[in-house]
Amino acid sequence: MSDKNGHRHFSKAYEKLFIQQKVYDLGLYLWPALGKINKEQRFVIVQTLMQEFNEIKKLVFVANKKYSKKDTLRKLDTEIGAFKMDIQWANDLGYLKDPQFEVIANCIIEVGQMVGGWLKSEREKSGTIDADGKEYLCSACGAVITKRISDYSSTHFGRSLCYACQKKVSKK
């Protein structure tokens, strides 16, 4: 299941399903491993990890279905970050003696990288990032805008503004 060339492009449907499969596999390791550490005082962290995993699993599914994926992928990215932190936390507390947790930790890192690549390709598709991967932002309110809007605004208003802020400026 591991990626040999280190690059992922998400234009093809099977690549998107690859993440879904990866997250599914992660769960197959995670569930029994969490079951082993499910003692009273550890219940909270076990429950947190299970909830975070369920959210990740659901968001990957939703992102695959949705036409506009960026918001879902951003949420997914945040949830993966929280899951990684809590896995580390459980490990530092000495709860994760299971050798499977190394597999789980590597698995979630891989999923995180795939989601990062996916998000980048979605942003490129919608024209909201430049060649260096930097987002086009409204200089007044900070909203993400497309290159086309940014170029138009720079020509007509002398700076990069979203539609709403362009309207505000032209009213004055």
Ligand SMILES: [Zn+2]
């Ligand atoms: Zn704005």
